[in-house]
Amino acid sequence: MTDTVTTMGRSIVQHGPLNNRAYLMSPHPEDVPWIVEKLYKLASTKGYSKILARIPASMERIFLEARYVREAVVPGYLISGEALLFVSRFLRKARGRENYPDRVAQNFALIEKHTRHHHVRRSDFSAIRLCKKNDRVEMAQLFRQVFASYPFPVDDPDYLTHTMASHTRYYCTTENGRIVGVCASEMDTDNLAVEMTDFAVVPEMRGRGLAAYLLAEMERDMCSRGMRTAFTIARTLSPGMNLIFKQMNYSWGGTLVNNTHISGGIESMWVWHKRLKK
Numbered sequence: 001m002t003d004t005v006t007t008m009g010r011s012i013v014q015h016g017p018l019n020n021r022a023y024l025m026s027p028h029p030e031d032v033p034w035i036v037e038k039l040y041k042l043a044s045t046k047g048y049s050k051i052l053a054r055i056p057a058s059m060e061r062i063f064l065e066a067r068y069v070r071e072a073v074v075p076g077y078l079i080s081g082e083a084l085l086f087v088s089r090f091l092r093k094a095r096g097r098e099n100y101p102d103r104v105a106q107n108f109a110l111i112e113k114h115t116r117h118h119h120v121r122r123s124d125f126s127a128i129r130l131c132k133k134n135d136r137v138e139m140a141q142l143f144r145q146v147f148a149s150y151p152f153p154v155d156d157p158d159y160l161t162h163t164m165a166s167h168t169r170y171y172c173t174t175e176n177g178r179i180v181g182v183c184a185s186e187m188d189t190d191n192l193a194v195e196m197t198d199f200a201v202v203p204e205m206r207g208r209g210l211a212a213y214l215l216a217e218m219e220r221d222m223c224s225r226g227m228r229t230a231f232t233i234a235r236t237l238s239p240g241m242n243l244i245f246k247q248m249n250y251s252w253g254g255t256l257v258n259n260t261h262i263s264g265g266i267e268s269m270w271v272w273h274k275r276l277k278k
Ligand SMILES: CC(C)(COP(=O)(O)OP(=O)(O)OC[C@H]1O[C@@H](n2cnc3c(N)ncnc32)[C@H](O)[C@@H]1OP(=O)(O)O)[C@@H](O)C(=O)NCCC(=O)NCCS
Pocket: 110, 146, 147, 199, 200, 201, 202, 205, 206, 207, 208, 209, 210, 211, 212, 233, 234, 235, 238, 239, 240, 241, 243, 244
């Protein structure tokens, strides 16, 4: 089960019972402000407990007036230099209260005190390569093995083919011909910004720095393609993934509370960002 991606006017919205939320992924300026009311109607009719919107900072006032709160920021995301904001409206009180307060606080403390720059042990692994269409079945199997649930259908080979053909570059590393680690860069070419996402390493290869290696190579590729800003939305319950972003000089951008159905339940997510190019 995954949520549906649809259009509202000229804006893109994902919604459904898995994440139990409506998510305005890409608002078209002509659709604001009427879309704010429309999102609320959709969420209340379907019984969703959260509405999340990814908006330019200049739209923030309209959303705050409609009882949204600012959860995270990616400075300088837009080509104009404006920040990208994640703002949310919680339709039930419980959705706005952290599901795992102790674990999240513990991981935050761990990440806060960790400052060492990451040493990427490149020589331990085979070279990273771009995934191709004929990798899609093996990639989907890996995602299915690693994630009990995911907000987008990465375990569907057709979804991978579709995203590969549009705006996403997937990277992998192999051992004895088998894919053992994957990640993806979802490019927003209008804004020269990129989401570093979909990190998955098979259990037997973990603890050797493979995800950091994948991230370093992906950053190199994104820089060479002229991307200016990188960001990510990482699980608060995955200390390893967040430590990697911290160690690779990403800055913390905020918390999306009880946001995403991933690895079997709804988790809060941390936003991280980094300037790749001035
Ligand atoms: C997240 C994931 C990709 C990381 O894989 P990896 O490259 O093997 O990461 P590592 O185990 O080397 O961990 C990275 C760093 O965090 C540290 N770390 C991991 N868990 C830790 C913990 N509980 N406490 C302290 N440090 C921890 C590691 O020591 C390592 O630091 P180092 O390089 O300085 O030694 C992998 O665990 C995975 O596939 N998980 C399931 C999918 C997932 O949750 N993806 C992330 C979605 S946001």
